[in-house]
Amino acid sequence: MLRRRFLAAAAAATVxxxxxGCGDGAGDDGDGEQTVTFWHSMAGANGEAxxxxxxxxxxxxxxxxxxxxxxxxxxxxxxxxxxxxxxxRQTPNLVQVFEIGTQLMVDTKAxxxxxxxxxxxxxxxxxxxPGVAKYYTVDGKLHALPFNASAPMLFYNKTAxxxxxxxxxKPPTTMGELAEAARKLKVSDGGKTTRYGAVASIDxxxxxxxxxxxxxxxxxQDNGRSGRSTAVNWDTPELRGIVNTWAGLVKDxxxxxxxxxxxxxxxxxxxxxxxxxxxxxxxxxDIMKGSKFxxxxxxxxxxxxxxxxxxxxxxxxxxxxxxxPKAQQAAAAEFLKYLASADTQGxxxxxxxxxxxxxxxxxxxxxxxxxxxxxxxxxxxAELREAAATPAxxxxxxxxxxxxxxxxxDIVESVILGKSSADQAITAAQAAMASAIAxxxxxxxx
Numbered sequence: 001m002l003r004r005r006f007l008a009a010a011a012a013a014t015v016x017x018x019x020x021g022c023g024d025g026a027g028d029d030g031d032g033e034q035t036v037t038f039w040h041s042m043a044g045a046n047g048e049a050x051x052x053x054x055x056x057x058x059x060x061x062x063x064x065x066x067x068x069x070x071x072x073x074x075x076x077x078x079x080x081x082x083x084x085x086x087x088x089r090q091t092p093n094l095v096q097v098f099e100i101g102t103q104l105m106v107d108t109k110a111x112x113x114x115x116x117x118x119x120x121x122x123x124x125x126x127x128x129x130p131g132v133a134k135y136y137t138v139d140g141k142l143h144a145l146p147f148n149a150s151a152p153m154l155f156y157n158k159t160a161x162x163x164x165x166x167x168x169x170k171p172p173t174t175m176g177e178l179a180e181a182a183r184k185l186k187v188s189d190g191g192k193t194t195r196y197g198a199v200a201s202i203d204x205x206x207x208x209x210x211x212x213x214x215x216x217x218x219x220x221q222d223n224g225r226s227g228r229s230t231a232v233n234w235d236t237p238e239l240r241g242i243v244n245t246w247a248g249l250v251k252d253x254x255x256x257x258x259x260x261x262x263x264x265x266x267x268x269x270x271x272x273x274x275x276x277x278x279x280x281x282x283x284x285x286d287i288m289k290g291s292k293f294x295x296x297x298x299x300x301x302x303x304x305x306x307x308x309x310x311x312x313x314x315x316x317x318x319x320x321x322x323x324x325p326k327a328q329q330a331a332a333a334e335f336l337k338y339l340a341s342a343d344t345q346g347x348x349x350x351x352x353x354x355x356x357x358x359x360x361x362x363x364x365x366x367x368x369x370x371x372x373x374x375x376x377x378x379x380x381x382a383e384l385r386e387a388a389a390t391p392a393x394x395x396x397x398x399x400x401x402x403x404x405x406x407x408x409x410d411i412v413e414s415v416i417l418g419k420s421s422a423d424q425a426i427t428a429a430q431a432a433m434a435s436a437i438a439x440x441x442x443x444x445x446x
Contacts, residue, residue, distance in 0.1 A: 034065050034331035037092040039072045039081070041316065042148070047071055049351040057338050065331045075101070075316065076402065086110065091321040093332040096147060098316045099135055100401035103224065105319055106138050107399055107444045112320040112329065114336070115142040121333035123340055127358045131384030132313045135395045144317035145336050148348075149355040150282040151380040152209040152311055154178075154301055158294040160185055160195065160275040171298040173308070175210065175245050178276060178301055182254045185275040196256040198249065199274035201265040202416070204408030205314060206278050208396070210242055213299075214306030215392045219404075224397030228446050232396075232404060232433045234411075234426050238303035243422040245304075247415045257416060260409060280314055281380035285353040288374055297376040299383050310387020312395040315354060355381045399440045404433055 042050045054069045072078040075098040085091045097105055105111055114136075118125050125133070125142050132146045158168040164184045172178040182197025200206065211218055216238045221227040249255035256274050258264035269277035270290040278301065279287070288295055300311050318339070320332055338344055345356040346364025361367055362381070371377045387393040398404060411425040420428075 033063055034327050036067045036332045036335055038067055038069045038094040039078055039092045040096040041075050041078050046352050067335050093324055093328055094318050094320055096316050096318050102136055103397045103399045106143055110322050112322050113141050113143045114145045117320055117333045121337045123337050129357050129359055131387055132357050135312050136317050144319045146317045146357040148315040149357050150280045150314040151383050152300040153281045154298045155277040155279055155287055156296040157275040158296045171296055172301055174302055174304050175242055176304040179245050179249055182276055186254050193253055196274040197254040198276035199256040199265050199268045200278050201258055201262045202260045202409050202412050204405035207408050209300055209311045212311050212392050214238055214302035215309035217392045218396035219398050222391035225391045225394055229398045230437055232430055234430045240422045241303050243412055243415050250416050282353050297379050309390055310393035312393055313384055400436050403436055407433060
């Protein structure tokens, strides 16, 4: 399964590289209204916010620029459609791609770096939050505009902490501290668990972030930042500790296992069925509004016996596809400039819970009004800004990161279900990833 997934990604990169020269950007510029196609993966309330932004932009640029925003499904679905669009030579002008697709997009050589567009459009890249920009910066160049940025946070039930005799102002900072607190927070009645100490979905992103928080690099070559990554760095005491502790908490009934369903994990916490939730800040507003108890929001946890380093952003960025007429590229750059404005980012953050990706957005009225109601809204951005400038806290760059995340899910799941030990699962997964990485790198000429 891993090999099939990898080959699909590698094939996409190969096809895109081969088609990078399709269209030299000359085309028929024209003097009329320019249409900019924008593919995104925002559904529900987030999708409504995207549509609002597009509508406002189109009103302000009526007769000159028209942005056509189209929902393309989840991130993986959108990548599949992007591959097909390249084969048919009908790529969108702009496409939203999740953060772990960064190396893959760079390898396509079919995009225009945001840093290059920014200069032409008069966008100051220095205004982008450094804690977010560093992820999408490859070889010293910012390749895409960060759009929906999030950070891992630790949500906890302050009311339950007080009931259990725990200090609600001192949440866990390590995996071991989480385990200790969770066991005290668990409540049973007649042999039935009425409140679990914690709940977590099986999500490789949570593991990636925990390792980063402890300064542990996920892949070699300085997390792919000083050279192309050739191997994952999983055979470590830190990862074994995370997986073994997680499995132990599930086994003794302290941690509620909801499988790979993130929605179920958040719902269980909001319903009071579990007292601690490691989760994305993207759902901060929903969690605060949906919980009937006092919610605490803290920086993410790290592995035991590590020094705090910092986390990196989740979410996605907007990439500009090459090969379109110059007038369209200019129009697309104008839309990116709008998305990167303080007011736009303030609105986007206030409506969705994502972190504003430009520094000035923190002072916008929309964001300030939200922080006045939900003070914890400011914490995710602060967590990213406070992260150390290290390879570990920059995230791993690797063409097969989507496959690596799936494989990490397999590791955690197999140990939780008792199908293998942590050592066995990690050793097998690392070997599988070595082969996948080598094949991918070869496919893109590395």
